[in-house]
Every structure is written in structure tokens, then in C-alpha cells.
Amino acid sequence: MNRCRVYRVIVADDEPEFREWLRSLMENSEDFQLVGEAKTGIEAIYLIPSVLPDLVIADMYMPESDGLEVARYVQRHFSGIKAILVSAYEERVYERLAREEGALAFIPKTRLSLDALRQALKGEVKP
Numbered sequence: 001m002n003r004c005r006v007y008r009v010i011v012a013d014d015e016p017e018f019r020e021w022l023r024s025l026m027e028n029s030e031d032f033q034l035v036g037e038a039k040t041g042i043e044a045i046y047l048i049p050s051v052l053p054d055l056v057i058a059d060m061y062m063p064e065s066d067g068l069e070v071a072r073y074v075q076r077h078f079s080g081i082k083a084i085l086v087s088a089y090e091e092r093v094y095e096r097l098a099r100e101e102g103a104l105a106f107i108p109k110t111r112l113s114l115d116a117l118r119q120a121l122k123g124e125v126k127p
Contacts, residue, residue, distance in 0.1 A: 007121070010036040010051060012044035012058040012070055013086070018109065022057070029114055041065025045073050053081060055121070060087040060094055060106075068101045075102025084120055086112055 009032050011022050019037050026032045036051045038044035042065045044058060056074055058067035071083040085098040090108040098106035105120035 004031045006030070007032050007054040007117075008035045008051070009033065010038065010044060010047055010053045010056045012038040012041060012056065012062065012067065014039050014059065014062045018059075022112075025114060032114060032117065039063075041067060041070045044070050048074065048078065048081065052078075055117075056081060056083045057117075058083060058085055060085050060089075060098075067103075068097060071098060071101040071103040082121065084117065 009026065011019050011034065013019050013022075016039075023034050023037070026034045032055075035053055036047045038047055040062050041058065044056060045065065048056065056070060058070040060067045067083075067085040067087075071085060074081045074083045083103045085094070085103045085106045086109050087094055087106070088109050090110065095106040104123075107116050107120060
């Protein structure tokens, strides 16, 4: 049997409900394992080197430091880690901003699912 890859994930979002929802989604997943949570971009930036995830899912806008800064940090310091930015707002400019900072993709929270994450990781996210 072909074993699928398990992506180790950090979620950075200032909304506890969103982190809880994503945690419960990943608990039932065979290919995503939540290995860390952060309430701010700064917390995520401090957590990344100690956990070394495969993927960081970060909200575009958080206190202290936003998802764009997290994506920029990952891009500059960890070539093997991917960042996907999310937001409650579906602004088209967010996709461009996310890519400019080195994020793999931008996914609106209303469209976020395990399948959307899988598609992004395969490079199949549609704007």
C-alpha cells in the first residue's frame, strides 16, 4: 500500500475558534498533523525553528506581526517550509500580496478545507 506523506503543521491565527476548528479538522486527517499553534505572527516566528513544520498556515492580519511577515520569514530562513496565508476576507489583492512575500498560496477561510490545502501543496490553487 502506498503511504501518503504527513505534513507537520503550525497554525497561526488570533481567533481561538478558527484554531480549534482547524485542529479538529486535522485530528481526523491522515496527511496533516498539527504540531503547533500561535496567536500572533511573532509567536509563530519563535515557534517555527523549534518545531520545524512542513507547513505554516497563517492569518493575513494578526496582532504584533501578520501572516505576511510570517511568510517572509519562512521564505528567507527555511526553504523546506511552505506558508499558506488565510483570511476571513476574500480580497483578490491578498493572493498577490501572499505570493510576493513567498507564500505558496492564499486561501479565504470560507474555502479552507483539507482538500484546498492538498491542492495548494500540489500547486493547484485557483485564484
